[in-house]
Amino acid sequence: MVYAIGLMSGTSLDGIDAALVDISGKNETTTVKLIDFLTVPFGKPTLQRVREALSLEHSDVEKICSLNIELGQAFAQAALDVCKKSGISLDDLAFIGSHGQTLFHIPFARDTFYASTLQIGDPAIICEWTKTTVVSNFRERDMAVGGQGAPIVPYSEYVLYQKSDTTRLLQNIGGIGNVTVIPKSGEITDMIAFDTGPGNVIMNELCLQFYNEEYDKGGTYASQGKVSLALLDELMAHPYIQKPYPKTTGREDFGKQFTTALLEKWLLEPNDFIATATMFTAKSIAKAVQPFIAGPTELIIGGGGSYNQTLIGMIRTELPEVHVLIQEDLGFSSEAKEAIAMAVLANQTLQRCSGNVPNATGAKKSVPLGSITYY
Amino acid sequence: MVYAIGLMSGTSLDGIDAALVDISGKNETTTVKLIDFLTVPFGKPTLQRVREALSLEHSDVEKICSLNIELGQAFAQAALDVCKKSGISLDDLAFIGSHGQTLFHIPFARDTFYASTLQIGDPAIICEWTKTTVVSNFRERDMAVGGQGAPIVPYSEYVLYQKSDTTRLLQNIGGIGNVTVIPKSGEITDMIAFDTGPGNVIMNELCLQFYNEEYDKGGTYASQGKVSLALLDELMAHPYIQKPYPKTTGREDFGKQFTTALLEKWLLEPNDFIATATMFTAKSIAKAVQPFIAGPTELIIGGGGSYNQTLIGMIRTELPEVHVLIQEDLGFSSEAKEAIAMAVLANQTLQRCSGNVPNATGAKKSVPLGSITYY
Numbered sequence: 204m205v206y207a208i209g210l211m212s213g214t215s216l217d218g219i220d221a222a223l224v225d226i227s228g229k230n231e232t233t234t235v236k237l238i239d240f241l242t243v244p245f246g247k248p249t250l251q252r253v254r255e256a257l258s259l260e261h262s263d264v265e266k267i268c269s270l271n272i273e274l275g276q277a278f279a280q281a282a283l284d285v286c287k288k289s290g291i292s293l294d295d296l297a298f299i300g301s302h303g304q305t306l307f308h309i310p311f312a313r314d315t316f317y318a319s320t321l322q323i324g325d326p327a328i329i330c331e332w333t334k335t336t337v338v339s340n341f342r343e344r345d346m347a348v349g350g351q352g353a354p355i356v357p358y359s360e361y362v363l364y365q366k367s368d369t370t371r372l373l374q375n376i377g378g379i380g381n382v383t384v385i386p387k388s389g390e391i392t393d394m395i396a397f398d399t400g401p402g403n404v405i406m407n408e409l410c411l412q413f414y415n416e417e418y419d420k421g422g423t424y425a426s427q428g429k430v431s432l433a434l435l436d437e438l439m440a441h442p443y444i445q446k447p448y449p450k451t452t453g454r455e456d457f458g459k460q461f462t463t464a465l466l467e468k469w470l471l472e473p474n475d476f477i478a479t480a481t482m483f484t485a486k487s488i489a490k491a492v493q494p495f496i497a498g499p500t501e502l503i504i505g506g507g508g509s510y511n512q513t514l515i516g517m518i519r520t521e522l523p524e525v526h527v528l529i530q531e532d533l534g535f536s537s538e539a540k541e542a543i544a545m546a547v548l549a550n551q552t553l554q555r556c557s558g559n560v561p562n563a564t565g566a567k568k569s570v571p572l573g574s575i576t577y578y
Numbered sequence: 579m580v581y582a583i584g585l586m587s588g589t590s591l592d593g594i595d596a597a598l599v600d601i602s603g604k605n606e607t608t609t610v611k612l613i614d615f616l617t618v619p620f621g622k623p624t625l626q627r628v629r630e631a632l633s634l635e636h637s638d639v640e641k642i643c644s645l646n647i648e649l650g651q652a653f654a655q656a657a658l659d660v661c662k663k664s665g666i667s668l669d670d671l672a673f674i675g676s677h678g679q680t681l682f683h684i685p686f687a688r689d690t691f692y693a694s695t696l697q698i699g700d701p702a703i704i705c706e707w708t709k710t711t712v713v714s715n716f717r718e719r720d721m722a723v724g725g726q727g728a729p730i731v732p733y734s735e736y737v738l739y740q741k742s743d744t745t746r747l748l749q750n751i752g753g754i755g756n757v758t759v760i761p762k763s764g765e766i767t768d769m770i771a772f773d774t775g776p777g778n779v780i781m782n783e784l785c786l787q788f789y790n791e792e793y794d795k796g797g798t799y800a801s802q803g804k805v806s807l808a809l810l811d812e813l814m815a816h817p818y819i820q821k822p823y824p825k826t827t828g829r830e831d832f833g834k835q836f837t838t839a840l841l842e843k844w845l846l847e848p849n850d851f852i853a854t855a856t857m858f859t860a861k862s863i864a865k866a867v868q869p870f871i872a873g874p875t876e877l878i879i880g881g882g883g884s885y886n887q888t889l890i891g892m893i894r895t896e897l898p899e900v901h902v903l904i905q906e907d908l909g910f911s912s913e914a915k916e917a918i919a920m921a922v923l924a925n926q927t928l929q930r931c932s933g934n935v936p937n938a939t940g941a942k943k944s945v946p947l948g949s950i951t952y953y
Contacts, residue, residue: 248690256639264637268682268696272721276692307643315623317651321643325694326949327718339949343702346647555952574701574714574949577930 205297206238208282208335209546212274212304212324216253218244219278221285222542229554233362235547239289240539243281249273256306256323267306267323274304275325279332286333293334300549300573301329301339302355302541310351310451320352326576334578338549341572345559350566351451357383357396357560358551359544363535365389370500372492372525376402376508378454380488383563384495395495396563397448400441400487401457403508405480408462413473419481422513428478434469438483444490449565484508485517496525505530505537548572580672581613583657583710584921587649587679587699591628593619594653596660597917604929606766608737610922614664615914618656624648631681631698642681642698649679650700654707661708673711675924675948676704677730677916685726685826695727701951709953713924716947720934725941726826732758732771732935733926734919738910740764745875747867747900751777751883753829755863758938759870770870771938772823775816775862776832778883780855783837788848794856797888803853809844813858819865824940859883860892871900880905880912923947 209222223239245253255261256270278301286293303322312318326339342352360383364371373383380402384395403418410416410424419425438444443452471479492502502525508514509529519527530537548558557569584597598614620628630636631645653676661668678697687693701714717727735758739746748758755777759770778793785791785799794800813819818827846854867877877900883889884904894902905912923933932944 252690259638259640262637262639263634264631264642264682264696265634265684265691267639267642268694269684269691271696272692272694272718275722307639309640309644315627316640316644317647319643319647319700321639321646325718325722327715327722331719331722331945340702343647343700344706344951347650347700347702347706552952570706571952574951576719576949577927577946 206291206295207297207546207550208285208299209542209544209549210278210281210299210301211542211545212302213541214305216245216250218242219281220539220542221281222539222546223285223289223291224543224546226546226550229551229556231365233547233550235363235543237536237539237543238291239285240536240542241281241285241288242538243277243284245277249277253304271323271325272328274323275328276332278303278324279329282329282333296333296335298336298338298549298553299329299333300545301326301337302341302545303339308352310353318346320346326574330576330578336578337576338552338573339576340574341545341548341558344570344572345564345566348566348568348570350559350561350564352564354381354396354563355548356541356544357394357563358391358558359547361385361391361394361560362547363543364503368499370495370497372495372500372502374399374488374492374502374504376484376504376506376514378402378404379452379457380484380508382488382492384492386495387498391560392562394560394562395448396560397450398452399491400444400452401484402506403484404454404457405462405483406477408459409473409477409480412466413476418507419477419511422481422511424474425478425481425513428472428474428476430482431469431471431475431479434471434479435482435486439486444487481511481514482517485514485521488518489521492522500524501526501528503528503530503533505540509537581666581670582672582921582925583660583674584917584919584924585653585656585674585676586917586920587677588916589680591620591625593617594656595914595917596656597914597921598660598664598666599918599921601921601925604926604931606740608922608925610738610918612911612914612918613666614660615911615917616656616660616663617913618652618659620652624652628679646698646700647703649698650703651707653678653699654704657704657708668709671708671710673713673924673928674704674708675920676701676712676714677716677920678714683727685728693721695721701949705951705953711928711953712951713927713948714951715949716920716923716933719945719947720939720941723941723943723945725934725936725939727939729756729771729938730923731916731919732769732938733766733933734922736760736766736769736935737922738918739878743874745870745872747870747875747877749774749863749867749877749879751859751879751881751889753777753779754827754832755859755883757863757867761870762873766935767937769935769937770823771935772825773827774866775819775827776859777881778859779829779832780837780858781852783834784848784852784855787837787841788851793882794852794886797856797886799849800853800856800886800888803847803849803851805857806844806846806850806854809846809854810857810861814861819862856886856889857892860889860896863893864896867897875899876901876903878903878905878908880915884912
């Protein structure tokens with residue numbers, strides 16, 4: 204077993220996640236144990252510069268050049284912090300996998316733009332500050348073999364969750380819902396991943412408009428409402444829900460505009476509206492995963508939606524033959540999941556093993572991901 | 579011996595240089611032989627997009643994201659082209675060193691900007707298209723140990739030119755002049771590199787203003803003029819010329835503005851003006867290299883200025899004790915020099931050997947440069 208660190212910063216800009224893991228093996232024999240985890244929020248000036256670099260209007264080549272190094276230092280510091288927190292010496296650290304900060308992603312070529320993805324956070328700085336080999340820039344290689352460069356976590360999910368006697372459905376409920384299917388005794392090539400439809404996005408927008416609250420904490424409002432079957436039928440008829448996988452969606456499909464249009468058309472009590480939106484998320488997930496249920500099946504829920512008990516209850520009702528759990532029930536950390544994945548991918552790459560899942564990204568083949576900066 | 583390719587695209591945007599070399603050994607035992615070389619000019623739309631990406635006004639994150647992949651494809655194609663030209667199969671290729679296209683360089687931190695450098699041209703694409711391991715992004719690691727990330731070629735110059743019984747002064751005469759000093763029997767830590775002052779920049783500006791010509795071809799205009807000793811004295815008193823090394827300068831110091839001011843102050847015949855500017859370049863080079871002459875010494879001139887016979891003659895006169903040669907006299911290719919250097923640096927990195935020259939970049943230590951994308 205060797206110590207490694209995975210570093211991740213998501214599009215939500217909450218900060219840099221650093222997961223210290225104990226990892227060994229490769230491919231199907233990989234074992235990973237989370238030792239420690241922390242999130243280092245960006246300093247205010249850095250956050251402001253990241254926001255500028257993300258914006259078409261305010262970004263420019265000088266800002267991106269400088270920010271690549273500034274974020275490299277921030278990632279390096281997060282790695283040093285998680286070592287210090289856990290009392291692990293840098294000498295005991297074998298490698299770091301760093302995702303970087305995504306500044307832009309063009310999944311498909313359009314007009315004069317190439318299919319491309321841009322992550323920054325200079326690996327050379329991380330390497331020098333931590334005196335440790337760094338693997339970085341994971342997504343480009345998947346795109347070089349025709350993939351979309353996303354999702355990038357399914358390989359790690361396979362390693363962490365694959366079970367010989369149970370089909371496992373990893374359902375993330377963030378703004379949007381997405382599922383990764385890991386068939387029992389399945390090869391990695393049997394994995395499937397796609398977006399199930401809305402996660403919390405509609406519920407959250409309703410809470411904001413009705414109660415000026417960010418979300419329905421614990422699902423309390425939904426538990427007090429009554430589902431409108433008429434509205435639910437209309438929602439379930441949405442073309443995205445009816446479409447078979449592979450498919451991806453985003454906040455642009457089920458966000459503010461979508462919800463505002465519903466509010467104009469349907470006159471319901473606030474809690475009835477929220478209950479119906481909650482049931483819509485539950486039913487759309489159930490419909491999406493139904494074809495993959497075969498024998499003993501677990502639906503393992505992560506993301507903010509896993510703390511909405513009304514939602515979880517509705518999913519259980521919709522899927523009586525499935526064992527519905529949340530990540531924490533299995534001892535996994537929902538918040539550390541992506542950072543852990545970066546350590547798993549780096550471990551693969553250093554052993555020249557592949558790390559993408561073609562069924563998930565659309566890539567033509569499995570390839571090792573990322574570039575190695577040796578200390 | 580193994581085949582390798584070095585890829586380079588300079589700030590002049592002439593295109594992508596691809597040098598196919600036969601390379602073996604490492605550190606002082608490295609031997610390199612140039613097998614073939616070509617320059618692939620950028621297509622017009624690509625060139626336009628590179629220019630936009632270089633500009634503070636027209637660049638943005640989306641353009642840079644896309645161009646990274648577009649240039650990755652262009653670099654990959656240049657590698658394929660030089661293989662095809664020379665009849666070498668991809669199977670016989672051991673690795674590629676790719677510099678990428680520099681979009682921006684901030685040698686020292688200022689205001690809210692970090693010392694940083696940005697090269698693009700996705701190595702994952704080059705790796706997949708050529709089925710070959712790629713080493714890329716050489717400059718960041720030098721900056722991570724306190725260097726300026728430039729110049730990047732001195733290590734390769736050491737390997738190619740070091741001679742046990744002769745001090746060699748590699749003088750490049752581009753817009754600006756720069757010299758690399760390789761003392762006889764010297765260690766790499768004895769190497770020195772700095773900018774000598776103007777190269778062709780003043781002569782070229784004078785030719786443009788007097789004759790609407792790009793440069794003084796072969797030094798013909800200068801050969802027909804008479805040097806003004808008064809102007810020459812004023813020029814040689816320039817603070818940059820008087821300053822000891824380490825020092826760097828740029829077109830901003832000796833470019834259009836500088837030359838225009840001279841033209842306003844000094845009323846000379848065109849060819850006398852050009853002859854004086856030529857003598858200024860010759861004398862400033864002689865003054866810069868004088869302290870390093872010790873026993874048998876060769877001054878090996880490369881760059882556009884090496885084809886200006888009047889300039890070369892003046893340098894010979896100024897340095898009677900030095901053997902003045904041009905690159906081609908030694909069988910080296912001036913135009914392939916930087917691309918060859920990328921293959922040399924990649925060869926070092928793959929064997930975990932260092933590739934920067936701290937005396938040249940200001941780095942605190944020698945480090946392997948770049949990140950490795952394994953095929």
